[in-house]
Amino acid sequence: MERKHSLKGWRLIKENMTEKQYEKLKKEKRKRQNKKWNNKNRAKRKRYNHSYYIKNKRKIKKQTSDYAKRARKNKTKSKKIKAMARLANKRVRKTKRGKEQSRKNSRKRRAQKLKVKEYYTIDDEKYTYSLFKNICFNCKGRHNLQIDHIYPLSKGFALSRKNACVLCEKCNISKSNKMPEEFYTSEKLKLLKKIVNMKRKPHKYKID
Ligand SMILES: [Zn+2]
16 A cells, blocks of 8 residues: 555556545555655644634534544544543643642642652662663653552552552553453563562663
8 A cells, every 4th residue: 555656557547446446445545645744844834733622622622522532431442532632631731720629639649658658769769760670660761750559559559669660651551450460461461570579689770
């Protein structure tokens, strides 16, 4: 499908296809061209998107919040719905209500930490990053790394050297407050336990 077709080529293709197949092919071609154009004209695209947003603010807001509701309601796997829901959440976080909500959440989290007596020092954090070699344990990504509770805080487990692992933001969000048995395959879980129980000193921590 990646091959470019000459005009004659297209005609030949059209003759040997059903109408539906041809439409699909054309749609894919348009998509490729749009992508190419967008990559070349990032600034223009951004300006256009912004002005479109300003003009259709209300409509877009309603649409995205509908998507967010749908995403919450029936745990969707659709990429489009997920993306739209993310957009809606991002906008909500900027409003007064959203800010209050996120402050409430962080207060709740702080209270949970106090309740389970969680105290994780900077040295402990360095230890964990070094133990996991500065990559996400789940997807091996190197960006937006965070320390994750292997057994979740919300279920009463404090962060400790044996209950900490490194995940990227995306993996951390999808792990959320699941128990490790629910999130990892049994093979990965075995590896995780092996890593956190390592006896030897981890190599020196460095930021890359
Ligand atoms: Zn990851």
